[in-house]
Amino acid sequence: MENAIELQHITKAFGSVIANKNISMSVRRGEILSLLGENGSGKTTLMNMLSGIYYPDSGSIKIKGTPVEIRSPKDAYLLGIGMVHQHFKLIDVFTAVENIALVMNQHEKYDLKAIRRKAREICDRYEFDIDLDQKVYEMSVSQKQTLEIIKMLYRGAEILILDEPTAVLTPQETDKLFSVLRNMKADGKSVIIITHKLHEVLSISDRVAILRKGEYIGTVETSEATESSLTEMMVGQKVELNIDRPAPVDPHLRLSIHNLSVMNEEGVRVLDSIDFEVFSGEILGIAGISGNGQRELLEAIAGLQKTESDSSIVYYPDDDKDSTAEQLIGKSPKEIRDMGVHLSFVPEDRLGMGLVGSMGMTDNMMLKSYGNGRSIIANRREPRHLAEKIKEQLGVVTPSISTPVSRLSGGNVQKVLVGREIAACPSVLMTAYAVRGLDINTSHTIYRLLNEQKKKGVAIVYVGEDLDVLIDLCDRILVLCGGKNNGIVDGRSTTKEEVGLLMTKLKARKGETA
Numbered sequence: 001m002e003n004a005i006e007l008q009h010i011t012k013a014f015g016s017v018i019a020n021k022n023i024s025m026s027v028r029r030g031e032i033l034s035l036l037g038e039n040g041s042g043k044t045t046l047m048n049m050l051s052g053i054y055y056p057d058s059g060s061i062k063i064k065g066t067p068v069e070i071r072s073p074k075d076a077y078l079l080g081i082g083m084v085h086q087h088f089k090l091i092d093v094f095t096a097v098e099n100i101a102l103v104m105n106q107h108e109k110y111d112l113k114a115i116r117r118k119a120r121e122i123c124d125r126y127e128f129d130i131d132l133d134q135k136v137y138e139m140s141v142s143q144k145q146t147l148e149i150i151k152m153l154y155r156g157a158e159i160l161i162l163d164e165p166t167a168v169l170t171p172q173e174t175d176k177l178f179s180v181l182r183n184m185k186a187d188g189k190s191v192i193i194i195t196h197k198l199h200e201v202l203s204i205s206d207r208v209a210i211l212r213k214g215e216y217i218g219t220v221e222t223s224e225a226t227e228s229s230l231t232e233m234m235v236g237q238k239v240e241l242n243i244d245r246p247a248p249v250d251p252h253l254r255l256s257i258h259n260l261s262v263m264n265e266e267g268v269r270v271l272d273s274i275d276f277e278v279f280s281g282e283i284l285g286i287a288g289i290s291g292n293g294q295r296e297l298l299e300a301i302a303g304l305q306k307t308e309s310d311s312s313i314v315y316y317p318d319d320d321k322d323s324t325a326e327q328l329i330g331k332s333p334k335e336i337r338d339m340g341v342h343l344s345f346v347p348e349d350r351l352g353m354g355l356v357g358s359m360g361m362t363d364n365m366m367l368k369s370y371g372n373g374r375s376i377i378a379n380r381r382e383p384r385h386l387a388e389k390i391k392e393q394l395g396v397v398t399p400s401i402s403t404p405v406s407r408l409s410g411g412n413v414q415k416v417l418v419g420r421e422i423a424a425c426p427s428v429l430m431t432a433y434a435v436r437g438l439d440i441n442t443s444h445t446i447y448r449l450l451n452e453q454k455k456k457g458v459a460i461v462y463v464g465e466d467l468d469v470l471i472d473l474c475d476r477i478l479v480l481c482g483g484k485n486n487g488i489v490d491g492r493s494t495t496k497e498e499v500g501l502l503m504t505k506l507k508a509r510k511g512e513t514a
Helices: 043-050 073-078 096-101 112-126 141-154 171-186 198-204 227-235 294-301 333-338 350-354 361-366 381-394 410-422 440-455 467-473 496-504
Strands: 003-014 017-028 032-037 058-063 066-068 081-084 159-163 190-194 207-212 215-221 253-263 269-279 283-287 312-315 343-346 428-432 459-463 476-481 484-490
Touching: 003 043, 017 043, 017 058, 017 190, 017 207, 032 043, 032 171, 032 198, 032 227, 043 081, 043 159, 043 190, 073 081, 081 141, 096 112, 096 141, 112 141, 112 171, 141 159, 141 171, 171 190, 171 198, 171 496, 198 227, 207 227, 215 227, 227 440, 253 294, 269 283, 269 294, 269 459, 283 440, 283 467, 283 496, 294 428, 294 459, 343 410, 350 410, 361 381, 361 410, 381 410, 381 440, 410 428, 410 440, 428 440, 440 459, 440 467, 467 496, 476 496, 484 496
Parallel strands: 017 215, 032 190, 032 207, 081 159, 159 190, 269 484, 283 459, 283 476, 343 428, 428 459
Antiparallel strands: 003 017, 003 058, 058 066, 207 215, 253 269, 253 312, 476 484
């Protein structure tokens, strides 16, 4: 089969850090290739060289057998290479067709009718389901991703690179995307997928290329691979992939949430009269399409969101029946902490809210404990010890614990944040997408750490996007849809299909029509 791409001895370094070392591999025409590797293995860097964002220090690239130089995204476009990043590059107030018009060739006449006609032909050819006249801000995540792919195809892309394409999709949306990708493959397109979801790799790809610590390990036929064999190639040793779910032992009510409502800055009710309870020694999962109130829910509990009147969040401090319950509504994070509520929070926004990007690991550890000091001189010994412990336990890839965390990869930033919050010995631990961007090995390390906290009696609220993990890890799963509690299901007996439907279709309430 003809090769669409040939990489020969590609090396890329950033200072003393070698991101890619002497990589030689190929991508065939008309195939779906999955690119796997641990965090910091160089996957995105390698693809960024194909898409013109970086330029290799040494080595060569061939497209359809012809040596090429890709020095900019424009060069990549002209060679038929398009990359869809995790963070979409769309203009919210423009329609789909107006966003497509932005990628026109400079010599092409601006004619929206002609652009819409060509875009419609692309949609019909590959069975895209999208309204070309819909504004981007009205679109779901899945529709935005579809629009990004259409933009690439409009520019004539024959090689499409997708970075974590199913990260925030429901099972139904993932199936639809995979159907489109198979249609593109049948049309002779080459598709490269960067992902950490091994079950999806096995279902969609023809071959799998593995990177480890910046080096190319090999490419295997998907038909001959298993989750265990792929993980072993990624990590270099056998890894236990089973997610443990111990039964809750003597659970006690820890949080009682009643009639919780939150309005955003635009006056839209993003949480609408939410009721649920959280118990010690259990993991309560929160499922929902991105933007359905998950962030606001956790921030309201943490004292970071203003809530509507009549909202109630009651904290039960311990298992003593005579202990006094505490109302958290109206209290700041500091006031909640001063009440003796041991609450840890891993927010969705790692650097904007969770960590200070300009600080190293040690200083970010100190943020959690600086208020406990009795001296005007900060005690850095314990934070430094904790930073070293987290670096070793979670395998944080960093030149040193003093390196600003903003210079680390997204996965390593997440390791720092999760490690710090778990180390605080909380009674309630809330995590928003704790394993987003993490490789399979580190993800399972996080799952084991969460279960260790569960066994200690910690009440855990786990917001996740991978339904397989939610079902395997959580005792109960609360499903949000349109800012409402659309049901709580048992993690041991529910299915992906049931949760997926609850995420997308709001159940009728008494006196309401579905």
